[in-house]
Amino acid sequence: MKITCTKELLSHAVQIVQKAVATKAQMPILTGIYMSAADNILELQATDYEIGVSCKIEADIEEPGSVVLSGRYFQEVVRKLPGDKIEIASNTEDRMIKITSNFAQFNLLCLPAEEFPVLKPLAGDTIFQIRDNILKELIKKTVFACANDEARPIFTGGLLEVNNHDVTMVATNTHRLALKKDMIDPFDGNLKMIIPAKILNELARVMVSDVPSNVTISCQRNQIGFAFDNVYILSRLIEGQFPDYNRVIPPNFATTVTINTNDFLDAVERVSLLARDGEYNVIKLAFRNNAVMITSNNPDIGKAEENVQAQIEGNELDIAFNAKYITDILKNINSDQLHFALNTPLSPASVKPTDDPNYTYIITPVRTN
């Protein structure tokens, strides 16, 4: 193989695939980045068998071929190369790949390319399309609510549900649930897939086109593929039955509070300074006299309290939450005002932006004495 390409394109491609490079080397070949050159296209690939990523860029191909280089070193070398143009050439005698740019020359040992499990795009029984900006928003507004512990795998992923022209993403760790709806071009049939949070985060990270473009999603048995721009991402799906989230959302509320999002966020973050080290990071909220009084109490450190103006309709009440579950949603609400809707001190509450009926967050209170 012998190719020339711009540093800009190559760095971009390396950044796209790098997160899929395996760090713990169960199989050494998976710690590599696979490069394949043909027809003026250089394709980079990396996979850890959980996620596989491919990125294609333009290159002058003097000699087609494929090689695998240590992901870690190749990435660092490319980032630091001095020139705008980079030449990559494999050497038949030794197992070295020569990377040249200006006066700098690196000879990196390569891994056996024939051992690399090359990514095969899904033929795809089911295929539909979604705008990248819509998919990105679905992910960002929900994925943070996934569970971290692997004890119950289905909660470590987000549910993507497609039904005609409705698309919904839902994530929950059973203590809080985030749901975001949107529309797509009518798609005949309905789909339910649980996508690992790790892949969702990776998707959101690499979808960077300035102008909205289409993502083509194809599924096959327990796999899902995302194709957009010059990128292809293949992921396993999480198997299992996602609970019926509609049953978690209370039909109506006895109290609805309207609060300024940022004032509330700042106050909660301050008061939770002293709650953080407590076992459950608990803050108490007292909704009365058109204000919410936020308090925390840590016997070893001290107490904090702050008042935020609020407009309360319905019963006044006291309730307690895990502070992180509150700040997580407040950071994801873009509208100036939010609606905090409640029933009793022990029943689930809802937090919604005032301007987006398609975004719902349900949070279970904490029992305190």
Add this chain to the structure above:
Amino acid sequence: MKITCTKELLSHAVQIVQKAVATKAQMPILTGIYMSAADNILELQATDYEIGVSCKIEADIEEPGSVVLSGRYFQEVVRKLPGDKIEIASNTEDRMIKITSNFAQFNLLCLPAEEFPVLKPLAGDTIFQIRDNILKELIKKTVFACANDEARPIFTGGLLEVNNHDVTMVATNTHRLALKKDMIDPFDGNLKMIIPAKILNELARVMVSDVPSNVTISCQRNQIGFAFDNVYILSRLIEGQFPDYNRVIPPNFATTVTINTNDFLDAVERVSLLARDGEYNVIKLAFRNNAVMITSNNPDIGKAEENVQAQIEGNELDIAFNAKYITDILKNINSDQLHFALNTPLSPASVKPTDDPNYTYIITPVRTN
């Protein structure tokens, strides 16, 4: 105690003293920040017995007194407080300190103020003054060369030498040595003190006055005190005999090379990418044909090489160094060009900026086969 002050001044003071707050609580009281209020001055103090720091700010003192608060929480609370004004009041009934700003109120448990080892400025047998910008430069240009391991304590500090109007700071880990000289107002006598690197770094961090101002340095037995602006820093000195650094500096060199500082730094950083994980992080330099060829070789990863133009006077030679010892000095040279002076592949070399005769760096080569 009851006081009011601006958030700006209090945050500043907390930042100045925080690095002296003990993290591992051999003595709980040392994890606190001591505050003492009198005569419209609020003084903050912290100490871990290695270093003690005091910072005074203006405040409205309604009720004088002194308290000690958890350094960690007080610092976080102050940073997050919403208003420009902060009120701090101790409560006689409980052991709580009330901190109020706008609608936010914190009640922090306080530590027993009477147990805090209040800082006593040195009476000072010897006192001299130095401009803060000069002291800062002496530190920054040398302290990085100190040894990290405590095996030989004298090398974990920088030697500050004062002789009439000459001031010199020297640091070495026995493999490389950095020396910076400057002038002060004539001072009668001569002084040699080894100051812990930790304290030197801390000093450089907190000397932030925009206009050069004087630092008053006083020493007494094994302690040294630095007074500037509204800050006082007290530190222990490292005891022991610092080696005669003049014997380390070669009187003359067989080869003198002039190189562009940044080109050389960039090339060394690139080439050392592959050396870094080697046991000694070794790069080889070949000085010949008015260029320096920088190479590294890591059998497990690959090879790197780069050429940088250079003007060579005297013998050509090949020599090897720990790459970090080279990049450390290159990052501290501000002039476009530097002089790299050498004798033999196994004798110490010198790196100097072309424009500063008072800055010297000596580096011992690595033996390679």
